[in-house]
Amino acid sequence: MALLTDDVRSYIGRTSEPWFACDAIEAGAVRRYAQAIMDPDPAYAGEGRDRFGGPVAPPLYPAFMFRLPFGSPDYLTENAENPDFDGLATSVSSGLPELPLPGLALLNGGAEIELFRYARHGERVLQKSRYADITERQSKAGPMLLVIVETTYETEAGEVLLKVRKTLIRR
Amino acid sequence: MRRNFEDVLAGDELTVLVKGPLTTAHLMRWSAATENWHKIHYDLPFATGHDKLPGLLINGSLKQQFVAQFLKDWAGPDGWAWKIAFQFRAMNLAGERLELWARVTRLERAEAFGLVHLELGVRNGEGKESTPGSAVVALPYRDGPAVPYPFVPPVLPSAEAAGA
Numbered sequence: 001m002a003l004l005t006d007d008v009r010s011y012i013g014r015t016s017e018p019w020f021a022c023d024a025i026e027a028g029a030v031r032r033y034a035q036a037i038m039d040p041d042p043a044y045a046g047e048g049r050d051r052f053g054g055p056v057a058p059p060l061y062p063a064f065m066f067r068l069p070f071g072s073p074d075y076l077t078e079n080a081e082n083p084d085f086d087g088l089a090t091s092v093s094s095g096l097p098e099l100p101l102p103g104l105a106l107l108n109g110g111a112e113i114e115l116f117r118y119a120r121h122g123e124r125v126l127q128k129s130r131y132a133d134i135t136e137r138q139s140k141a142g143p144m145l146l147v148i149v150e151t152t153y154e155t156e157a158g159e160v161l162l163k164v165r166k167t168l169i170r171r
Numbered sequence: 172m173r174r175n176f177e178d179v180l181a182g183d184e185l186t187v188l189v190k191g192p193l194t195t196a197h198l199m200r201w202s203a204a205t206e207n208w209h210k211i212h213y214d215l216p217f218a219t220g221h222d223k224l225p226g227l228l229i230n231g232s233l234k235q236q237f238v239a240q241f242l243k244d245w246a247g248p249d250g251w252a253w254k255i256a257f258q259f260r261a262m263n264l265a266g267e268r269l270e271l272w273a274r275v276t277r278l279e280r281a282e283a284f285g286l287v288h289l290e291l292g293v294r295n296g297e298g299k300e301s302t303p304g305s306a307v308v309a310l311p312y313r314d315g316p317a318v319p320y321p322f323v324p325p326v327l328p329s330a331e332a333a334g335a
Contacts, residue, residue: 029204036197036204037236038190041243049248051320059239059252064205064232076208084221087210108231110258110304113239115251117321159321167258 002143003170004136007100016095016129020156021062022069024124029065030057046121056118062125062153062161094129094149101145101170109146109167116160124156132165144171174247176285176310181275185289188241188271192296193229195265201233229263234293234302241271241291242306249317250284250310253324257291257304267295273306281325284309284318 023029034044039058042048046055057065079085119125133148147168153161191197198212210217211228218224235257242252263269273291280286286307293302309318309325 032200032204036201037233037240039236039240041240051248051317058236059243060236067206085210086217086222087208087214108259110256110302111235112254112256113235114254114324115239115322 002136003101003104003145004134008134008145011097011099011131012134014097014131016127018126018128019066019095020124020126021065022067023065025057025061025065025119025121027055027121030055030061030121033061033064034058043118052118053120055121057121059115059118060113060162062119062127063151063164065125066127094151095127096129096131096149099134099147099170104145104170107169107171109169111167112165114163116162119153119155119161125161126154126156128152128154139171141171144169172247173249174245174310175313176278176280176287177313179275179278179285179287179310181278183275185241185245185273185275188237188244189268190237190271191268192266193233193263193269195227198227198230198233198265201230205232207232224262225264227265229265229267229269231259231302234259234263234269237269237271238291238293238302238304238306241273242289242308245273246308246310250308251318251320251322252306252308253286253322254307255304256306257293257302259302261299261301263293263295263301270294270296276305279327281309281327283325284311284315286310286325286327 030044043056129149129151132150135146137144137146147170149166151164202212211222212230215227218227238255246252271293273289275287276290277288286309289306291304291306292300294300311317
């Protein structure tokens, strides 16, 4: 149990405050996203059968729409002369408090996703996250932690869009 | 086109979805669309020198979009891709062509629609698997209505199915 200290274990069950993405679902942002994933589904432009109540965003879009709002520090400029800066701003990832694991790399191990409905253009989306579990495993490279983060994405009216149970590997 | 539960058999293989070859421009387009500036996707000296990677990596986040599209399109206009699970087991490098594949492992009947359990993955042009996973897709019965939207999970007799 080299990595899973009582301090780290105490984060299990901790939740983030519900947190709105700074922008609502925007047609232009949906278009760029759909073009980037090369999915020409006409539902993203609101064409075809209106099963979804108007134009929608791709299935996983709500999980990727949490961006730095106006007024955020410019971390690219702050790190312009930092040779170790990898370009990531981890603080926008989930709203959860950082685990006290300085110096440990973070790898995305995968996810389990449950989908309920698409977000429509114009809707606002909020997320709530929780450290569902933290366990230690031995790998060939030494000990590592498996951090399970559960996030629910909802509309302002509280309708669940999707749930993501993500495995983060720290080692 | 509508796909009915009765049209599917255990062991069926889905028509492969090909993405790419994925160039650095594809990766930059995705990074820009999501405002994710992780250098391992566009800064070759950083990726190979600092992070000791063999090249620029195709974003895992992009691969999961492809998986979601693949299942959504297969589910058809009256079905619903309900559950998707995957593990990032290996890297894919800029320049690779990705093939999304899936195979039906099990069929299960719920009251209002059927559930198709699948195994899936993402392999490159050399056949190397990087993203093994599984999924559950709800399909309408031939003589039944479309799967409800927004999706309402079925009440199933087996706890195993509910947790699949």
